[in-house]
Amino acid sequence: MTAKPLLNDCFLHDKDRLKHAEALAILKDRLAPVALSQTIPLGEALGRILAQDITAPRNIPLADNSAVDGYAFRFADHDEAGGFFRLRQRVAAGHASNEMLAPWGAARIFTGAVMPPGADTVAMQEDCETHRQDGEDFVIVPQGLKKGANCRKAGEDVAEGTKILTSGHRLKPQDLAAIASTGLAKITVYRKLKVALVSTGDELRRPGDLITIGDVYDSNHYLLKSLTAGLPVEIEDLGILKDDAGLVERTLAEASKTFDIILTTGGASRGEEDHMQTALEKLGQRHMWQLAIKPGRPMMFGQIGNCVFLGLPGNPVAAMVCFLLYGRPVLSVLGGGGFVEPQRFQAPADFEVPKKKPDRREFYRGILGIDENGKTIARKFDRDGSGLITGLREADGLIEIPEDATSVKRGELVTFLPFSGMGVV
Numbered sequence: 001m002t003a004k005p006l007l008n009d010c011f012l013h014d015k016d017r018l019k020h021a022e023a024l025a026i027l028k029d030r031l032a033p034v035a036l037s038q039t040i041p042l043g044e045a046l047g048r049i050l051a052q053d054i055t056a057p058r059n060i061p062l063a064d065n066s067a068v069d070g071y072a073f074r075f076a077d078h079d080e081a082g083g084f085f086r087l088r089q090r091v092a093a094g095h096a097s098n099e100m101l102a103p104w105g106a107a108r109i110f111t112g113a114v115m116p117p118g119a120d121t122v123a124m125q126e127d128c129e130t131h132r133q134d135g136e137d138f139v140i141v142p143q144g145l146k147k148g149a150n151c152r153k154a155g156e157d158v159a160e161g162t163k164i165l166t167s168g169h170r171l172k173p174q175d176l177a178a179i180a181s182t183g184l185a186k187i188t189v190y191r192k193l194k195v196a197l198v199s200t201g202d203e204l205r206r207p208g209d210l211i212t213i214g215d216v217y218d219s220n221h222y223l224l225k226s227l228t229a230g231l232p233v234e235i236e237d238l239g240i241l242k243d244d245a246g247l248v249e250r251t252l253a254e255a256s257k258t259f260d261i262i263l264t265t266g267g268a269s270r271g272e273e274d275h276m277q278t279a280l281e282k283l284g285q286r287h288m289w290q291l292a293i294k295p296g297r298p299m300m301f302g303q304i305g306n307c308v309f310l311g312l313p314g315n316p317v318a319a320m321v322c323f324l325l326y327g328r329p330v331l332s333v334l335g336g337g338g339f340v341e342p343q344r345f346q347a348p349a350d351f352e353v354p355k356k357k358p359d360r361r362e363f364y365r366g367i368l369g370i371d372e373n374g375k376t377i378a379r380k381f382d383r384d385g386s387g388l389i390t391g392l393r394e395a396d397g398l399i400e401i402p403e404d405a406t407s408v409k410r411g412e413l414v415t416f417l418p419f420s421g422m423g424v425v
Ligand SMILES: Nc1nc2c(c(=O)[nH]1)N[C@H]1C(S)=C(S)[C@@H](COP(=O)(O)OP(=O)(O)OC[C@H]3O[C@@H](n4cnc5c(N)ncnc54)[C@H](O)[C@@H]3O)O[C@H]1N2
Pocket: 007, 008, 009, 010, 199, 200, 201, 203, 204, 216, 217, 218, 219, 220, 221, 265, 266, 267, 268, 269, 270, 271, 274, 295, 296, 297, 298, 312, 313, 314, 315, 316, 318, 386, 387
């Protein structure tokens, strides 16, 4: 009798698993936007992905205007007038003056008001003295101002014809401000992706339900729903799937007809109760599974018809790490936004890892600190278990240790991926 091949993946060497960079390359290669575009009011566009370029149709600001409350004058007059100007006009914001400034004349002006013709410089009111003589008002402007001081030039924010945003850009609050400043009330964006969210496992219960020994509350649903909250997606909760091959297959087949993407957690590994990969192989194509990373080894990506399938591991730490590294860019590409990479910076390690397995990339939960010299340092959450939500909660981001490293020494520079740079707020 020949021995059955071992299913336990611990016997597969990391050398034989797909590397992180290879996994990213597969995702980049196989994915394209699926979302069509729609026109919506600007006020509803936060977080949406632009499906048009935005070009300024006119100068912003439209005209030269004052940056302060004060007095506008012609710079060339200052020395001749000895800083002594006749007050000739009053210009408030929203009430432009067409009247040419008389020689040695000044205009009372307020912040944002258009410079009267002929004026090129503004003195702040706090620096000036006013004076009334023979029924006429004068202002005394001190020396030392440069020509053009306190005057904001037309187009200095954006010149007419400048492209300020490009199709594929995800809109931040300040982008909406910039689009509003061009006068556009409606814009074209990609429609939201339809995402099915599925938790799997006989042991799972929803918060509020009673539990008994062996049960686990479904944290991943809340984790993923929140991680996708700011993204342009419509999440539908398909609930908890029992570990039943037929049920898993039927649910995925049905969901693939209406959703752009099915996002699952759990059942991704090789146990007999892990049905995701068999269902995926039966219904569609698996493009990757089993990565040389920790946590997140059983991460799975494929498609069922035109529906993308992303199978995240069940352990909450692995689910979050895999979502941030792979799920977020996948959603971005499908939604028209291009492949988003995490922000990275280097910081000295305030920890030691005497021995790390080679051939796999590891992602520790990282906590930022400040050393005695005021420099940023990276600390590692001291326990590695993939079920420890505490580590995710305490962390500011992930520390990325490359495949070829076999240890981490204190003081060595390590790569830090802040959660804030991966959309976690
Ligand atoms: N023989 C092997 N065993 C395991 C392997 C392996 O390669 N060979 N991989 C391990 C790794 S690494 C991970 S990660 C886990 C992931 O496996 P699954 O995706 O199949 O996840 P489950 O077995 O369903 O669950 C794992 C763990 O996570 C808990 N869980 C699941 N879903 C949730 C949820 N929604 N909320 C909270 N917690 C959840 C579940 O109860 C289990 O404790 O497999 C290792 N085993």
